[in-house]
Amino acid sequence: MKKLLHGxxxxxxxxxxxxxxxxxxxxxxxxxxxxxxxWKTLLYKVKGCCACDPKLMKxxxxxxxxxxxxxxxxxxxxxxxxxxxxxxxxxxxCAHEVSDIIFTIKDENPVSATxxxxxxxxxxxxxxxxxxxxxxxxxxxxxxxxxxxIHVKVQFFDVTRDPFWSKGIQTPQFGGVPFTFxxxxxxxxxxxxxxxxxxxxxxxKFSLSENKFYEPQRCWEDIFEAIINAxxxxxxxxxxxxxxxxxxxxxxxxxxxxFANLTLGEILKKKAEENNMRVLVLxxxxxxxxxxxxxxxxQSFGLMGTHDEDTIGYFTDSKVQCLRCPRxxxxxxxxxxxxxxxxxFTHHQxxxxxxxxxxxGKREIVSxxxxxxxxxxxxxxxxxxxxxxxxxxxxxDFHQPNFxxxxxxxxxxxxxxxxxHCRLEGPVAWDVLYNFEQRWKKQVGEQFLYSIDExxxxxxxxxxxxxxxxxxxxxxxxxxSIDSGxxxxxxxxxxxxxxxxxITDKASVIDRSIHDGYVNAIRxxxxxxxxxxQYFIGSSYGWKPEDKDGSLPEEDVGALHLIPKELSLKIVSxxxxxxxxxxxxxxxxxxxxxxxxxxxxxxxxxxxxxxxxMYTDIAEAIQLKQLNAHPRDYLSFFCLGNRExxxxxxxxxxxxPEPDSNYIRAQLHRRFMIYVHAKMMIVxxxxxxxxxxxxxQRSMDGGRDTEIAMGAFQPQHISATHPAKxxxxxxxxxxxxxxxxxxxxxxxxxEKLECMQEINKIAEQNWKIYSDELFDQDLPSHLLxxxxxxxxxxxxxxxxxxxxxxxxxxxxxxxxxxxxxxIPSLLTT
Numbered sequence: 001m002k003k004l005l006h007g008x009x010x011x012x013x014x015x016x017x018x019x020x021x022x023x024x025x026x027x028x029x030x031x032x033x034x035x036x037x038x039w040k041t042l043l044y045k046v047k048g049c050c051a052c053d054p055k056l057m058k059x060x061x062x063x064x065x066x067x068x069x070x071x072x073x074x075x076x077x078x079x080x081x082x083x084x085x086x087x088x089x090x091x092x093x094c095a096h097e098v099s100d101i102i103f104t105i106k107d108e109n110p111v112s113a114t115x116x117x118x119x120x121x122x123x124x125x126x127x128x129x130x131x132x133x134x135x136x137x138x139x140x141x142x143x144x145x146x147x148x149x150i151h152v153k154v155q156f157f158d159v160t161r162d163p164f165w166s167k168g169i170q171t172p173q174f175g176g177v178p179f180t181f182x183x184x185x186x187x188x189x190x191x192x193x194x195x196x197x198x199x200x201x202x203x204x205k206f207s208l209s210e211n212k213f214y215e216p217q218r219c220w221e222d223i224f225e226a227i228i229n230a231x232x233x234x235x236x237x238x239x240x241x242x243x244x245x246x247x248x249x250x251x252x253x254x255x256x257x258x259f260a261n262l263t264l265g266e267i268l269k270k271k272a273e274e275n276n277m278r279v280l281v282l283x284x285x286x287x288x289x290x291x292x293x294x295x296x297x298x299q300s301f302g303l304m305g306t307h308d309e310d311t312i313g314y315f316t317d318s319k320v321q322c323l324r325c326p327r328x329x330x331x332x333x334x335x336x337x338x339x340x341x342x343x344x345f346t347h348h349q350x351x352x353x354x355x356x357x358x359x360x361g362k363r364e365i366v367s368x369x370x371x372x373x374x375x376x377x378x379x380x381x382x383x384x385x386x387x388x389x390x391x392x393x394x395x396x397d398f399h400q401p402n403f404x405x406x407x408x409x410x411x412x413x414x415x416x417x418x419x420x421h422c423r424l425e426g427p428v429a430w431d432v433l434y435n436f437e438q439r440w441k442k443q444v445g446e447q448f449l450y451s452i453d454e455x456x457x458x459x460x461x462x463x464x465x466x467x468x469x470x471x472x473x474x475x476x477x478x479x480x481s482i483d484s485g486x487x488x489x490x491x492x493x494x495x496x497x498x499x500x501x502x503i504t505d506k507a508s509v510i511d512r513s514i515h516d517g518y519v520n521a522i523r524x525x526x527x528x529x530x531x532x533x534q535y536f537i538g539s540s541y542g543w544k545p546e547d548k549d550g551s552l553p554e555e556d557v558g559a560l561h562l563i564p565k566e567l568s569l570k571i572v573s574x575x576x577x578x579x580x581x582x583x584x585x586x587x588x589x590x591x592x593x594x595x596x597x598x599x600x601x602x603x604x605x606x607x608x609x610x611x612x613x614m615y616t617d618i619a620e621a622i623q624l625k626q627l628n629a630h631p632r633d634y635l636s637f638f639c640l641g642n643r644e645x646x647x648x649x650x651x652x653x654x655x656x657p658e659p660d661s662n663y664i665r666a667q668l669h670r671r672f673m674i675y676v677h678a679k680m681m682i683v684x685x686x687x688x689x690x691x692x693x694x695x696x697q698r699s700m701d702g703g704r705d706t707e708i709a710m711g712a713f714q715p716q717h718i719s720a721t722h723p724a725k726x727x728x729x730x731x732x733x734x735x736x737x738x739x740x741x742x743x744x745x746x747x748x749x750x751e752k753l754e755c756m757q758e759i760n761k762i763a764e765q766n767w768k769i770y771s772d773e774l775f776d777q778d779l780p781s782h783l784l785x786x787x788x789x790x791x792x793x794x795x796x797x798x799x800x801x802x803x804x805x806x807x808x809x810x811x812x813x814x815x816x817x818x819x820x821x822x823i824p825s826l827l828t829t
Contacts, residue, residue, distance in 0.1 A: 002098055005067060009091075105138060116146070126155065181500055190710075193217055194216065195420075197250060208727070231363060239348050239350060280321045280322075386671070411667060418738075422690045480709070510703055521711065531681045586640065599823060690710055766784050787806070
């Protein structure tokens with residue numbers, strides 16, 4: 001019988017006794033689960049014997065921990081087949097409805113792995129929280145013994161035993177997320193940014209605590225000032241860094257520097273010429289942009305449009321040290337997995353680290369972290385215009401990758417860009433610096449970096465810049481998704497790695513703290529959660545089967561992170577307790593790219609499966625409590641869009657888009673989505689996570705895309721006794737004003753049904769105006785209902801028979817599964 005295992009599972013795998021294997025095969029014939037793979041393994045081992053190659057003759061055994069079919073942990077690989085020993089412990093966040101905790105023993109091969117056997121521990125034995133230590137018999141696929149046992153210890157702590165469960169941040173002394181590589185830092189300063197720029201007249205004044213008002217900050221202006229005023233170091237890491245962009249573009253704001261009209265590349269070259277200045281740039285090495293591919297196939301690849309080849313070429317023979325950084329797989333990967341890592345996964349962090357003069361005249365480290373790359377297509381304001389900036393700030397920066405052949409010559413709509421970023425000052429800024437140093441040293445060693453001694457001579461120590469006495473100070477913690485293939489300094493010994501709160505998975509050492517930061521914050525939440533993210537896919541182990549479409553079984557999709565399930569379980573727990581809780585999620589209308597393409601459609605398909613799992617959980621709780629409610633009263637998804645009437649003086653394109661194309665239809669209807677690229681979560685207006693990580697397996701895994709994020713709160717502005725009204729509250733209100741252009745009293749209390757219904761009403765009205773064939777005014781505001789229907793049972797369907805496709809396209813809103821050829825789920829999840 002299945003039971004909900006929601007909380008933390010502590011597990012130790014000690015050893016196996018009397019394991020009988022021959023040529024890497026199970027001792028029992030019934031243990032053979034794949035005859036073709038088994039014969040390949042046999043031939044491989046025989047080849048090793050004939051060649052007397054010890055590497056090929058070795059047995060390389062490891063054990064995984066599976067919650068039914070979801071793998072949640074994996075040991076190192078040992079080569080002592082008769083009595084393998086690990087003594088390896090794991091701390092596992094879980095949110096799984098399962099019948100068994102399964103220990104699966106495998107023999108690793110260069111291409112794949114051979115199943116040796118499995119041992120089962122009934123989940124009912126651990127539900128009371130007592131430790132269970134025993135020898136479990138190992139059986140084959142038909143549950144027949146292979147005459148071996150595995151020694152394990154397991155203890156489960158239910159989420160309700162967590163002292164912070166649903167209680168929020170109870171005191172200013174809250175210590176941050178436990179069991180992470182970076183500790184929380186006190187006495188910091190944080191600036192929050194919405195979009196690359198904020199116009200002067202954007203926002204009404206929102207009242208904060210202590211008679212203060214929220215003042216929006218300007219991201220690219222602040223980054224520009226930080227770079228030009230740096231004296232010793234400028235360290236930049238990006239998915240993309242494009243040298244031709246300009247950071248200062250607003251004609252209504254004064255340009256206070258001779259650098260203002262220069263491109264980013266020109267600024268960095270000039271700064272690198274200054275005495276004692278080190279300008280270091282890390283850009284992801286996109287393998288599809290190689291020049292030899294262009295020469296071989298006669299066309300430009302660069303599928304991701306990162307400009308990495310151009311950026312490297314631009315800085316050649318300059319004093320800027322620019323490094324193209326490949327996504328090198330960590331140890332413990334098969335040959336196929338190694339190729340997958342280097343071709344499918346990216347370096348996705350976006351950081352800028354500089355030295356900066358503080359108010360006392362001393363220099364300190366300042367860092368920027370978030371979702372905005374310093375590249376083309378990112379500059380935007382809260383207007384998110386489609387057509388009206390094509391002859392001004394976007395004349396040299398037209399970005400529209402959703403239409404084939406789009407260009408400024410053919411006119412709009414451009415793709416507007418909504419994003420979130422932050423600036424970190426104080427001790428936490430040094431953690432971002434350390435992350436950059438770890439990555440740089442992995443690629444080229446110590447060369448060009450300032451040493452610790454050199455930094456001590458030039459900038460103030462992190463201990464001396466903390467300002468805990470300030471009522472507006474922040475406590476901030478850095479999280480990452482990264483592995484030992486991308487950084488130096490991770491201990492290879494599993495016990496030492498565990499002491500650093502890192503995960504050892506075969507030969508790879510992983511920092512998965514972004515995922516843990518999200519899970520911890522969701523479990524703490526007591527009233528509401530507000531999310532903006534570029535993707536929303538996960539918890540595939542909880543998806544309902546869909547045999548009719550012939551798609552991958554849920555357990556093979558591999559989007560195993562917990563975030564969607566944690567959100568739905570949080571709502572369910574509140575419903576069962578008779579309390580309100582609201583979750584708002586803003587995502588793009590579709591992932592960037594041609595919406596009918598196989599990759600985009602598959603992502604939308606997995607997104608719909610994720611939504612449906614969550615809504616089904618909520619619907620079942622509503623029915624169980626016999627409430628007169630709908631799942632969307634607790635969880636609502638939104639997207640952003642814009643629609644503009646034609647104004648005199650607008651840019652007139654030289655050419656026309658192709659007839660009967662998405663491009664011409666969008667141009668005639670003068671509408672398009674605003675691309676949501678943000679990666680942010682706000683909890684109860686007291687805690688915020690901002691970073692580069694999407695809500696998908698690629699970003700949360702730790703062994704796939706490399707990511708960085710921060711989690712932060714203001715100790716003097718928590719919601720322990722009354723609603724928090726610090727900077728996080730002001731930031732949320734500013735974001736909602738950007739999206740809604742209205743301020744309602746209900747917005748002060750997002751958890752209340754009145755607020756959820758008001759926002760859904762505005763979003764539905766906007767969707768009607770956006771999707772109608774005719775219109776005679778600008779779209780009043782940008783927030784749109786995500787165009788799906790949710791039944792009272794939690795099923796996700798089309799809004800209507802006539803609304804199965806996104807406006808101006810032939811792209812299915814619910815997505816479709818790619819079958820011919822199939823697309824690797826590693827790419828799309």
